[in-house]
């Protein structure tokens with residue numbers, strides 16, 4: 546049965562590495578990285594994510610800044626908050642918690658984030674550079690970057706392998722596919738209009754599942770020995786659990802474990818890596834801004 550890729554442990558390791566560099570920065574130049582989060586409205590899930598990000602910052606020694614605007618904020622007010630953080634030398638990463646209220650244009654707001662501080666990697670310039678050969682984005686979005694980091698830190702060879710990415714969203718599937726290509730994998734992207742998902746998946750050495758469909762990838766969909774990264778976060782009813790639901794991925798985990806060689810669990814796989822990559826991007830940004838080189 547498959548070995549488990551422990552995303553919790555790997556994320557913890559990365560955070561420790563980051564905290565060490567922050568300590569070196571502090572003692573060498575008396576400065577630390579800063580992350581600013583713009584939150585608009587009061588969606589409970591968004592508030593939870595923002596709180597987690599801010600707490601993670603504090604744990605590794607970053608300064609954390611934030612502004613919380615009401616649901617009724619105008620687009621101009623949101624843009625103004627972004628511009629203020631863009632201009633603040635203590636801030637090295639600016640992120641806008643999505644989704645924004647419907648009356649605000651996300652494209653406009655995300656496009657207003659300085660590309661030097663775009664630690665979410667959502668700015669079209671960074672996405673465009675990710676897609677272009679011979680160019681490098683300043684930042685890559687955190688969840689797909691976390692998937693690749695899990696593969697690399699688990700010693701998985703990516704070059705020359707056939708990878709399938711299930712899903713083509715801007716936040717996960719599309720950048721994950723581009724990153725795999727940059728690691729010299731041969732990549733197939735499948736999505737809700739692909740007729741032969743199982744067949745394509747069965748021919749793949751590496752599977753990244755990011756469709757948001759619980760239990761979709763069955764054991765019979767996998768090539769024996771495949772490496773499976775499950776990005777899905779799906780809430781399903783579970784009368785036996787204390788809150789009446791539980792979280793599962795896009796992979797039928799129990800079956801997949803019988804066929805795969807390596808697999809990420811849900812929870813405890815990709816999830817914890819997203820924040821670790823956000824911290825890592827912010828650290829990179831601060832290093833550049835400070836001209837800080839570790840020795």
Ligand code: NAD
Nearest residue numbers: 688712713714717736737755756757776777778815816819
């Ligand atoms: P999305 O809904 O924006 O995109 C889903 C993609 O999957 C689409 O491209 C769609 O074509 C494809 N798809 C949907 N149903 C399909 C089907 N039946 N067969 C094949 N393809 C199908 O979702 P997203 O934002 O990309 O997120 C995907 C999943 O990853 C969700 O479960 C989400 O909760 C999870 N997620 C996890 C993290 C994290 O771990 N930190 C971050 C982001 C998203």
